[in-house]
Every structure is written in structure tokens, then in C-alpha cells.
Amino acid sequence: xxxxxxxxxxxxxxxxxxxxxxxxxxxxxxxxxxxxxxxxxxxxxxxxxxxxxxxxxxxxxxxxxxxxxxxxxxxxxxxxxxxxxxxxxxxxxxxxxxxxxxxxxxxxxxxxxxxxxxxxxxxxxxxxxxxxxxxxxxxxxx
Numbered sequence: 001x002x003x004x005x006x007x008x009x010x011x012x013x014x015x016x017x018x019x020x021x022x023x024x025x026x027x028x029x030x031x032x033x034x035x036x037x038x039x040x041x042x043x044x045x046x047x048x049x050x051x052x053x054x055x056x057x058x059x060x061x062x063x064x065x066x067x068x069x070x071x072x073x074x075x076x077x078x079x080x081x082x083x084x085x086x087x088x089x090x091x092x093x094x095x096x097x098x099x100x101x102x103x104x105x106x107x108x109x110x111x112x113x114x115x116x117x118x119x120x121x122x123x124x125x126x127x128x129x130x131x132x133x134x135x136x137x138x139x140x141x142x
Contacts, residue, residue, distance in 0.1 A: 061068065092098050116126040 092101075116122050
């Protein structure tokens with residue numbers, strides 16, 4: 001096998017091999033070091049940009065952690081209410097369940113009136129329980 005001859009062109013300084021051999025050998029062109037350096041530079045820029053984005057996202061979430069907690073609790077409460085209402089709607093379609101719920105509601109209302117609303121002393125007890133619960137929920141004496 002013969003070595004391919006190189007011919008210099010005037011437009012660039014790279015040497016292009018001529019194909020004078022009968023077998024037609026092809027020489028591989030090695031990638032230039034300059035393009036590899038450019039890719040490394042681009043890779044470093046991209047990695048620094050991604051690091052900056054993750055740092056900014058972390059500080060953002062730490063700064064607004066309480067807001068995200070409130071939003072998450074609100075969304076969870078809305079989902080829970082929707083689920084409970086759909087379960088009650090499904091149970092309401094079952095025969096004899098709706099009248100049973102009505103009887104339970106009437107019975108509880110009668111017991112509540114008898115227990116807390118008929119006498120003045122029990123009304124005062126109910127008022128004190130409501131005040132205690134209100135102070136526990138709000139966190140201060142109202």
C-alpha cells in the first residue's frame with residue numbers, strides 16, 4: 001500500500017490527501033483540540049448555569065416554605081371535602097341509608113337540645129366549652 005500524497009490548497013492550511021492509490025484508502029481526520037476546548041467551555045458554562053438555577057430554586061423554596069405549606073394544606077382540605085361529599089352522595093343513593101341518616105340527625109339534634117339548651121347551667125357550660133375551643137384554635141384569649 002502506498003501513502004497518499006498531500007496537496008496544499010491556497011484557501012486553507014489543512015492538507016487534503018489525494019486518492020492516487022488503486023485501492024482508495026481513506027485517512028481519518030483527527031478532531032482539533034480547539035473544538036474540544038470549546039465543548040469543555042460550553043459544558044462548564046452549562047453546569048454553572050444549572051448550579052445557579054438549583055441554588056436559586058432552593059433559596060426560593062426556603063424563603064416561601066410557610067406559604068407552600070398553607071397552599072398544600074388548603075389543597076388537601078379541598079380534596080378531602082370533595083371525597084367526603086362524593087362518599088355521602090354515593091351512600092345517599094343506597095335505599096334506606098338516607099332515611100337512616102335523617103333519623104340519626106334528628107336523634108342527635110334532640111339529644112343536643114336536651115343536654116345543652118334546656119337549662120341555664122348547661123347553656124353556661126356550652127358557652128365555656130365554645131370559648132375554650134375558640135382560644136385553643138386561635139391561640140389567644142378572645
